[in-house]
Amino acid sequence: MKIKEEKLFNKGFITITIINFVVFLVYYCFVVITAKYATDSLGATTAQAGFAVGIYIIGTLLARLYIGKKLELFGRRAVLRYGALFYLLTTAAYLISSNIFILDGIRFLNGFGYGAVSTAANAIVTAYIPEAKYGEGINYYGLSTSLAAAIGPFIGLLLLPMVGFQAIIILAVVLAFITMLACFKFKVQNIVLTEEHRALINKFSLESFIEIKVLFVAGIAFLIGIAYSSVLGFLSIYADQLHLVTAGAFFFVVYALVVTVTRPMSGKIFDKYGENSVMYPSFICLTIGLILLALTGNAVVLLVAGAFVGLGYGTFMANGQAVTLKLVDKARIGVALSTYFIGLDLGLGVGPYLLGAIKGLLGSYQRIYIFCAIIPIIVSILYMIFYRPNKPEKAPALKNSEEKASVTE
Template structure:
């Protein structure tokens, strides 16, 4: 069996942990900071949208550049600008300047995460891709558990200046670790048009989009729903993180041995059940049960879909394939938050989560109709290559 836990794999996973920790430090605190600057509710939403939209627009461009010129320069420069953007928030004096900085921050996020995500696919052995992506994804889970709590604590007990310095420092650590990592990819500069999207992975990216719509709704509205039924908002995400931590290594190994479809189909079904459970929750027990199911379902489906995305892509177009997948995920989160926000305003949180299960059903149908067969056909070829 090919070795997974190499030094470059560990280094890139650590870099991702510190990068996402920096992001999650600002996720719950940025709205508070905008309020301090005198911003309105709509400007809070605009700031979040500016970051996401900038990332969505630039990801396809980054993917093609990665395949043409290599991963390293875009990863290093992306992380550097991301760190400087974090520190620059402390110098902002008005909403207009903050929105401009959010756009720059979103662009650097597109460069850094697409480069890091593509680099890890070069490092993980093809025969252990599902397992490797599962462990790599644990970095984001750990950041989700650490970042928001630490960010709120720094904001309440110190100041926004300390918060931004901590976020910049966390990104700087990611930069140093990434800089010290030996990356196997060699640039393939040459003539020809740079691909913005990888067509072979559009079906799996479409399935990912509808799964990400649900994730956008979960992250945006579970805290508000939890408060409305007198449950600590952090309970869902803590239990979700624990369930996800337990399931991902197991699901990754199953995806490698049995095929991604063996994991994705039941995982999407469990995700749908989690949303129905959440819609019926009336207290702590319902929230915990929904969090366990969502951790198992989403925690298994997301890395398996990412592994399927890479399996279907041409090895020389992994950058474009990764960018296509991440663009679909970002777009799903952004649009999901907006659309489901309208649903919650007019129909309430329980209906929001119930209707979200339809998005999971669409994801499942797309996978069964357009992804499973080509994915199964590619299995022997890629296994032999691995």
């Protein structure tokens, strides 16, 4: 159901945005330190450590596929609340990760919890954004994800050598607990489905799991995710080789600052001039940022690279979500957003494996970043050739069901 709110910064929008920020913060805090913990503390091999990082994405993808399909049937309220509870329990379970196999299981389950909560939040926020401000609203909401993608790794990289993995787990549990309380207090409006929509959800078909209309956007999100995974996966090692460890941590701070400043502007440009006015610049900026990373020899260049990567990946991540919303009607928002984030998460998950596999051929991290800088160029060409904006039709059945929707605590 669409909430009748004229202003963008209403209570519901702010609340779900903060919830989304904390959920992503916990995820990104762990993503950059899991491999190091697995090798240093659990005696895992490099391959085992890589699997521990990647299995999280498998859990997330399964959640996005299943929850994306069943979201409106289960109800957005229930998925958000009980997903947050499961996310808390599986985050606390890191405390018992005494060997690599237990860690793998916990990572998988934690990834499923993360996927469930984020899928629900991504659908819920659309009800609090005025339709005329979708681009601006999604960019502000996406700011929570982009900031988490910057602050989380910074916290992880900064705290791991200072306080250790166990202390970071306790911090994450506290954050997850506060988030769970907020989810149970937050009033969420469910969509009342017609029999037609229920039949489509219960039908076992590709269309019931995946939104075909956004497959192309999800595909370019996959490629952009691979390009950015070179930063998440290898920056700490690369910065250490260059003796720029401190600058490497502050790379993510610069990223966050740039995204914070530019995100509102990009949303307004999206609404006024259309998606192409922000998508092409995001591809160009990501390419420049990755080239600068490959050429860096000092802290200044490294931090400037962080600014361009923020302009590139940070801008694309939110605006790709806004494009997704433009392509579908409201009955398919949950499945469509799930499809988009499956592409993005899959790129982030398989990227380190693919890039690690070709490192032997390329010979250095500098060449990996050059290789990844080519990806946004290819994406921009594909986008220019194949992307065609689609004006979704209003689903009459859903329109009627919205009028019947009820609000309960």
